Every structure is written in C-alpha cells, then in structure tokens.
Ligand SMILES: [Zn+2]
C-alpha cells in the first residue's frame with residue numbers, strides 16, 4: 001500500500017468534516033433533537049481542528065534552521081492543545097443547549113430521515129478515523145493521532161445520540177434527549193482533558209516511553225563487556241522526533257579517533273533501532289572522578305564556585321581548583 005504523508009490525511013479529514021458537518025446539521029434541523037445538535041456542534045470542532053492540524057503538520061515538516069536548530073516537530077503540540085481546548089468549548093455549547101430542554105422537553109420530528117443523515121456522517125468519520133489512527137501510530141504523529149481519536153469519539157457520540165433518539169420515539173420520554181446530549185458532553189470533556197494532558201506532557205519534555213527506553217538500554221548494555229559504561233542518559237520527545245543524550249565512559253588511554261569511532265558506532269545502532277532520533281554523546285575517561293561529577297543538569301562544581309574566583313578554564317585547572325576549595 002502506498003504510504004501517505006500526514007498532511008494527506010488532514011486534507012481528507014477537512015473534506016470529511018465539511019460533509020459530516022452538513023449531514024449532522026441537516027439531521028438536527030429535521031428532528032429538532034438537542035442530542036443531534038450536540039453531535040453537529042462537535043463536528044464544527046472537527047473542521048477547525050483539522051485546519052489547525054494542517055498548519056501544525058506543515059510547520060513540523062520544515063527542516064531545522066538556524067533559529068530552530070532542533071527542528072519544528074514540537075509544533076504538533078499546538079495542534080493537540082488547540083484541539084483539546086476546542087473540544088471543551090464544544091462541550092460547553094452542548095451543555096448550554098441541553099439544560100433548558102431538561103425543563104422544557106420538545107417533541108422530535110422526521111426522526112427517520114434525520115437519523116439517516118447522522119448515520120451517514122458517522123460512517124464517514126469512522127472509516128477516516130480508523131485509517132488516520134493507523135497512519136498516526138506508524139508515523140508517531142501526535143497531531144494525526146489526536147485528530148483520529150477525536151473522530152472516534154464523534155462516532156461514539158453519534159451512536160449514543162442515535163440510540164437516544166430511537167428510545168425517545170419508542171418510549172415518548174422526551175427528557176431522554178437532553179440527558180443523552182449531556183452524556184455526550186461529558187464524554188467530549190473527557191476527550192478534551194486527555195488531549196490537553198498529552199500536550200502538557202509533551203511540553204514538559206517527558207521521557208520516551210518504556211519500550212523505547214528498553215531498546216536503548218539493551219543496546220548500551222551490549223557495550224559493557226568491552227569496559228564501556230554510560231551515565232546521564234536523558235531522553236525526550238518533540239512530536240515525532242526523539243532526543244537521546246548520554247555520556248560514554250571509556251578507558252582514558254583510548255585515542256580520540258578510537259573514542260569517536262565507538263560513539264559513532266553506538267549512535268548508529270540506536271538510530272537503526274529508533275528512527276528519527278537525534279543522539280548526543282559525550283565521551284569521557286572512566287578513571288577520572290571529574291567524569292562522574294557531571295551527571296546532573298547543572299555541574300556541582302560551577303554552583304559551588306565563588307563568583308569572585310576566576311572560572312577555571314582547562315580540565316587540569318578545574319581539578320586543582322576543586323582541590324583547593326575542598
Ligand atoms: Zn562526530
């Protein structure tokens with residue numbers, strides 16, 4: 001099967017959003033069901049969300065430049081953040097529309113025809129969401145996955161609303177319609193919170209998932225028999241790109257050529273296991289205690305240094321400086 005870019009799916013979802021939005025609003029106007037309205041309101045969010053996702057993915061695909069030397073992949077978090085916020089707004093609109101109907105229920109009209117339009121919209125969404133989620137996981141695209149999961153909640157929403165409207169016509173219990181709409185709103189709120197949570201975790205530079213870390217550890221461990229050790233392993237994810245950094249501790253007698261060759265070899269092995277990963281290594285002699293003093297984000301020695309003292313320049317100066325302050 002041909003591999004499509006993330007943007008291809010976003011264009012598809014913009015088209016689908018327009019069609020389903022129209023179908024669901026027609027369904028609402030025909031029946032007057034606030035449940036169907038909640039469903040239609042949600043589909044407006046789809047359109048805006050797809051447009052934001054298109055912008056974010058276009059930006060994310062741009063290569064690194066001087067001003068953004070780590071690339072633009074984090075732009076995907078704009079998309080999931082905006083989408084999460086929009087989903088919450090949609091929930092609010094539904095709640096505002098549904099609550100008065102709890103006290104003044106209204107009869108539904110032309111239920112059969114109205115539902116047909118809604119079902120058509122849900123089918124389009126369901127098929128598209130399935131393809132997008134698969135592509136999003138394959139490409140590790142936050143924006144695509146966010147959009148797909150959002151579409152899936154729409155399908156469930158429509159299903160719930162349909163069952164509600166059918167029950168209303170069967171039982172004549174009109175208040176069921178706004179109750180279903182409020183349940184839809186709760187589900188929508190839950191989706192929005194999850195999207196915002198994922199955005200927050202991304203912005204906080206959360207470490208790579210356990211399965212990635214396990215691969216990294218098993219590759220690094222394979223070098224330990226050669227007397228090579230590692231520390232200060234740090235990982236993070238920026239949209240679809242992974243960043244990994246660590247220190248490589250080798251015998252101090254190794255030449256620069258040999259040490260660099262080893263680092264290149266390790267980085268290549270990691271690259272093959274985890275594509276789209278940027279790796280930084282820092283080579284250091286394992287016999288030198290200074291090699292072990294640099295594992296935190298900040299260097300202890302530089303924090304303890306009296307600002308009045310001149311900053312030590314070379315390794316030797318720093319060591320003699322440390323001895324004198326001890
Ligand atoms: Zn190099």
Ligand SMILES: [Zn+2]
Pocket residue numbers: 231232247284290291292293294295
């Ligand atoms: Zn170190």
